[in-house]
Amino acid sequence: xxxxxxxxxxxxxxxxxxxxxxxxxxxxxxxxxxxxxxxxxxxxxxxxxxxxxxxxxxxxxxxxxxxxxxxxxxxxxxxxxxxxxxxxxxxxxxxxxxxxxxxxxxxxxxxxxxxxxxxxxxxxxxxxxxxxxxxxxxxxxxxxxxxxxxxxxxxxxxxxxxxxxxxxxxxxxxxxxxxxxxxxxxxxxxxxxxxxxxxxxxxxxxxxxxxxxxxxxxxxxxxxxxxxxxxxxxxxxxxxxxxxxxxxxxxxxxxxxxxxxxxxxxxxxxxxxxxxxxxxxxxxxxxxxxxxxxxxxxxxxxxxxxxxxxxxxxxxxxxxxxxxxxxxxxxxxxxxxxxxxxxxxxxxxxxxxxxxxxxxxxxxxxxxxxxxxxxxxxxxxxxxxxxxx
Numbered sequence: 001x002x003x004x005x006x007x008x009x010x011x012x013x014x015x016x017x018x019x020x021x022x023x024x025x026x027x028x029x030x031x032x033x034x035x036x037x038x039x040x041x042x043x044x045x046x047x048x049x050x051x052x053x054x055x056x057x058x059x060x061x062x063x064x065x066x067x068x069x070x071x072x073x074x075x076x077x078x079x080x081x082x083x084x085x086x087x088x089x090x091x092x093x094x095x096x097x098x099x100x101x102x103x104x105x106x107x108x109x110x111x112x113x114x115x116x117x118x119x120x121x122x123x124x125x126x127x128x129x130x131x132x133x134x135x136x137x138x139x140x141x142x143x144x145x146x147x148x149x150x151x152x153x154x155x156x157x158x159x160x161x162x163x164x165x166x167x168x169x170x171x172x173x174x175x176x177x178x179x180x181x182x183x184x185x186x187x188x189x190x191x192x193x194x195x196x197x198x199x200x201x202x203x204x205x206x207x208x209x210x211x212x213x214x215x216x217x218x219x220x221x222x223x224x225x226x227x228x229x230x231x232x233x234x235x236x237x238x239x240x241x242x243x244x245x246x247x248x249x250x251x252x253x254x255x256x257x258x259x260x261x262x263x264x265x266x267x268x269x270x271x272x273x274x275x276x277x278x279x280x281x282x283x284x285x286x287x288x289x290x291x292x293x294x295x296x297x298x299x300x301x302x303x304x305x306x307x308x309x310x311x312x313x314x315x316x317x318x319x320x321x322x323x324x325x326x327x328x329x330x331x332x333x334x335x336x337x338x339x340x341x342x343x344x345x346x347x348x349x350x351x352x353x354x355x356x357x358x359x360x361x362x363x364x365x366x367x368x369x370x371x372x373x374x375x376x377x378x379x380x381x382x383x384x385x386x387x388x389x
Contacts, residue, residue: 013377014313014351017370019272020291022362023353024059024369025315026380028266029248033063036230036247043236048072048091048223050245053360056369057085058383059248072243076103081386083111091116091223093179093243095144095152096124105135116176120144120153122160125167132172141168142179142223143212147204148197150183156208165217177221177240178212180205185228189258189302194232201229206238228257251359252309256301262309262317267363268353269308270370271331273346282324283333283346287354289326293361307331308354308362314375315353318344323354 014023040047049063052074060071060082070089073079079090088111092104096117104115119125119141128139143164146153154161168175182201188194205224212219225243227250236242249267250260271287289307298305307323310333320341324334331354335341346352356362363369363385371381 012379014270014370014372014379015377017270017379019270019351020287021270021370022366022368023268023270024249024371024383025266025268026371026373028264029059030062032248032250032260032264032266036244037063039231039233040242043233043242045236045239046070046241048225048241048243049248050074050093050225050243051078051082053245053363054248055081055363055386056383057082058371058381059369060085060087063248070241072245075389076100076107077388078386079104079113079115080107083107083113088113090114091118091142091179091243093118093181095119096127096141098127101127101131101139102135105131105137105139108137109135114140117141118144118179119168120164122164122167125164125171125173128168128171128173138172138174140174140176142177142221143168143175143208145178145180145205145208147180147201147224148182148184151181153180154208156204156211161208161211162215165212165215169217175212175217175219177219177223178205178208179221179223181243182224182226182229185226186253186257186297187300188228189256191232191258194228194258195234198229198233199235201226202233202236202239209238227254228259231259246359249356249359249363251297251356251362252305253297253301253358256298256303256305262355265355265359267359267369268311268315268355269362269366270313271352271354273348273350273352274330275348276346281334281343283343285323285331285333285352285354286329287323287326287331288329290328291362291365292323292326292331292354292356293358293365294326295356295358295361297357305355305357306336308356311353311355312344313351313353313377316375318352 050072144153271285320339
């Protein structure tokens with residue numbers, strides 16, 4: 001399959017790219033997408049991928065090579081963007097605000113899309129009546145669940161669960177189900193712990209759905225997922241759909257959790273060596289936190305990867321070389337503390353690839369992906385990204 005968009009810049013190889021620049025390895029992307037798709041099929045659930053990481057129609061077409069399918073979004077801007085590309089079945093997986101719900105319903109009215117909302121309070125439920133009157137569209141909503149003390153949402157056994165459900169119906173909205181996200185799984189690092197977290201997420205979400213059904217609410221959709229639990233779930237009985245997003249690219253946090261290998265990480269920032277301080281063991285590059293992001297998500301993991309793991313221009317990991325410090329437009333490469341390795345020869349003008357701590361955050365710093373494949377320097381395409389809210 002070739003969904004490539006012709007590059008709109010002169011660069012035909014990465015050597016000609018202005019750095020810092022965001023690279024996307026198409027082969028790794030395809031492999032990552034296929035891995036979770038096969039797992040979801042095996043478990044008998046619908047995969048509703050979260051597009052908050054990729055934010056690109058070109059990436060999405062690898063997830064859905066045929067007709068548009070169900071997706072998850074994190075901003076109304078994403079919903080508008082994907083609706084413009086024919087996607088109609090979307091879940092806006094962020095708690096609704098008065099402004100966001102009106103905007104979402106206006107999108108539904110204009111395009112015929114079904115944008116499902118998320119709430120966890122009586123106040124939000126009561127506000128739906130006014131939205132229906134103002135827009136002429138009947139909102140469809142999930143009740144958000146807190147399955148592991150990580151985010152907002154109601155506990156599965158909270159008495160407010162039924163009260164919120166009843167108020168949704170009283171407001172004239174459609175209660176389509178319950179939704180959970182096992183965010184605490186990001187703090188785990190063993191297969192046994194991840195399997196246990198996945199089962200806790202499943203059992204908590206299914207229990208809430210059963211409570212609602214026992215009191216007359218159909219609750220047709222039982223939605224859950226985080227990238228770690230999605231990959232380590234062994235049983236999704238009672239669940240109808242699985243969500244995940246960063247799995248398309250992976251990153252160093254997911255590597256530290258144990259979900260992927262370094263050679264699964266599909267995006268990196270291409271940077272150029274701009275100087276050195278041999279007396280300190282430093283090599284300076286032109287990628288700081290404006291290109292890499294400020295995310296230090298590996299700092300509390302077993303291995304702290306600084307601001308990113310460094311690879312050579314072909315994508316081969318330079319052992320124990322990390323971005324140890326980052327200012328706005330400068331990164332300082334150094335050998336990881338405690339390592340016996342020496343800094344490799346990286347002369348002025350040399351190119352390196354830097355793997356992300358958090359793929360969503362790194363990608364968000366850039367306007368487009370320069371698409372490559374493996375260690376080939378050829379740029380296959382330039383894929384634009386949606387930004388903003």
